[in-house]
Amino acid sequence: MFKGALPGFRDFYPQELSERAFIMATWREVARRYAFVEYDGPPLEPLELYTRKSGDEIVGQLYNFVDKGGRDVAMRPEMTPTVARMVAARANALRKPVRWFSMPQLFRYERQQKGRLREHFQLNVDIFGAADVAADAELVACAVDIMRAFGLGSQDVVVRVSDRRILQAYLESLGVPAEAVHGVYGVIDKLERQPAAVSAEKLVALGVPADAIDRIVTIADVAFDELSSRLATTSAAPVVQEFADFLRFVPALLGGDESWLRLDLSIVRGLAYYTGIVFELFDRSGEFRAICGGGRYDTLLQSLGGSELPALGFGMGDVVLGELLRAKGLMRPADTRADYWISAADDVPLDTIMREAARLRAEGQSVEYALRAQSLSKQKKAAQASGAKTFVTLTNDGTNG
């Protein structure tokens, strides 16, 4: 007797599946509103697709094995390499900008914990071939509209936005040595999770000037105006200007609502392939992990051997989102109750019920009945328990009750 799923994997009983379906239906609906079209790829990919982008150390976190043909394969841990490959393969034929979304089940061989399993479903929304920040704004607005579609407001969720290029320019303006920037990203990424003193020590070790330490530790609070004036005379000035556009575009796409965005240079998004604006959605209480994260990765397609298409996208998993929706009482799974429950008096043969069921089913109604001869009271009880919307009783003189 097997009991339970493998660690980190979930059984979706009807209750859970209806919740998942609710989440996915909402994702799909909002993506449709933004004119993104759905695609999918293989759940199993060549291992190399991931090692080429992330290095061999990634293998320890993948579900990988050798198949019967001797191929090194891995269950997909993320969708970006797959979609990048798909787009790259037809880069010249696809109408630009490419606006695609997908809801793949992704796998990761890691110890599970709250909000993080070995398997999850993740909405992936990507745009290829759009270099302007309007595309970045479009993505953020889409993510926010998904929150709205679930009934979440800006009092519940905040979008923390940053820009890799601005962060780098800001760090340089503070006198951080170029070779230390990468290490400083690592420290910034952990600012929220470790004591300021520890962060400061690490910065000192990286060779960061003493007068810059405090500014970096409090980098999440830097205001746009301060950045703007500090970087006005540097080579990053155009990027800051673009960012200003971005900060204007997002509210415009949200009907003038400016309450969702918050500039936060501490948002680093891992240390990997992002090249421009990056963002993450968090619940305001800070109780959960990031709900959604994404950004621009203009060089990824090229690094995977494709063409030079600019690209950007975000991912939103079902696990943290589901936890948040349940906590807020906003989980509204679809109604799975049958339309009809047909019962019959003792002397009515089962065939009669079946014929009536067939008639209603042909009309598109969902119909349940006892599947065996039962007393009427028994049937009534079963019907009540099923929650069916309409209870029908057939009598032997042909009338319905």
Next chain:
RNA sequence: GUGGCUGUAGCUCAAUUGGUUAGAGCACCGGUCUGUGGCACCGGGGGUUGCGGGUUCAAUUCCCGUCAGCCACCCCA
């Protein structure tokens, strides 16, 4: 991979300082009640107390290991 906490029926929990066939509610199944708002009553199935060892006359209760879960770290989706 590392550390801390936890592990009794599908769910929520009980079981006096270790002591005799491990209990209850809910759920499920069967029956009674020919009219109720998923009512009531009666009855039933279901647990080798996560698993494996050890200590003991005796372990759900103590010890060790293992597996699983939760939390943190690592790392990130």
